Amino acid sequence: xxxxxxxxxxxxxxxxxxxxxxxxxxxxxxxxxxxxxxxxxxxxxxxxxxxxxxxxxxxxxxxxxxxxxxxxxxxxxxxxxxxxxxxxxxxxxxxxxxxxxxxxxxxxxxxxxxxxx
Amino acid sequence: xxxxxxxxxxxxxxxxxxxxxxxxxxxxxxxxxxxxxxxxxxxxxxxxxxxxxxxxxxxxxxxxxxxxxxxxxxxxxxxxxxxxxxxxxxxxxxxxxxxxxxxxxxxxxxxxxx
Numbered sequence: 377x378x379x380x381x382x383x384x385x386x387x388x389x390x391x392x393x394x395x396x397x398x399x400x401x402x403x404x405x406x407x408x409x410x411x412x413x414x415x416x417x418x419x420x421x422x423x424x425x426x427x428x429x430x431x432x433x434x435x436x437x438x439x440x441x442x443x444x445x446x447x448x449x450x451x452x453x454x455x456x457x458x459x460x461x462x463x464x465x466x467x468x469x470x471x472x473x474x475x476x477x478x479x480x481x482x483x484x485x486x487x488x489x490x491x492x493x
Numbered sequence: 494x495x496x497x498x499x500x501x502x503x504x505x506x507x508x509x510x511x512x513x514x515x516x517x518x519x520x521x522x523x524x525x526x527x528x529x530x531x532x533x534x535x536x537x538x539x540x541x542x543x544x545x546x547x548x549x550x551x552x553x554x555x556x557x558x559x560x561x562x563x564x565x566x567x568x569x570x571x572x573x574x575x576x577x578x579x580x581x582x583x584x585x586x587x588x589x590x591x592x593x594x595x596x597x598x599x600x601x602x603x604x605x606x607x
Contacts, residue, residue, distance in 0.1 A: 409595075
């Protein structure tokens with residue numbers, strides 16, 4: 377049973393370019409979360425999606441960042457016109473839908489390390 | 494709003510000695526609590542979680558944690574550490590159904606000294 381897959385693992389972009397980060401959840405998981413980890417910091421929540429639906433985007437910057445989780449295919453985190461401050465590790469997590477009234481465990485992928493030159 | 498405090502950014506411990514990594518949280522509602530471990534250049538792996546029930550939670554790799562509601566703490570412990578425990582440890586909270594996002598602490602780097 378493959379875990380959460382993220383690609384690319386490393387991504388280098390010049391200022392002003394676009395970055396596309398992909399996340400394939402574990403089999404049977406329909407919920408996806410994106411987190412960002414800046415150097416020497418903990419992870420910060422960005423967005424929570426279900427298939428074709430954004431549930432919570434309270435952690436997303438208002439501009440240049442967007443996320444989607446289509447009916448088919450991976451979830452995509454898109455950063456337009458990247459700046460040096462976007463350099464970070466971006467982690468995706470997935471979970472099953474909640475059952476029995478309990479929150480399901482979030483399983484994390486290996487992350488995409490974005491470097492903006 | 495919820496928050497998590499991990500006061501110790503780095504903890505050096507001799508091999509086979511016990512260790513405690515501290516975690517305190519604040520929230521206006523009941524919370525779920527988690528400890529994750531991150532090995533270099535890897536993603537996060539769940540060590541253990543508290544959802545309800547017994548306040549002493551046992552996890553993988555010999556770790557355990559105790560939920561203390563009055564002190565709003567969820568400290569992680571291991572009676573005897575191994576070199577392979579060298580990693581970054583993150584405490585996290587969520588407010589459960591309807592607000593599943595995790596709020597993380599800044600992490601504690603555990604270094605095992607041979």
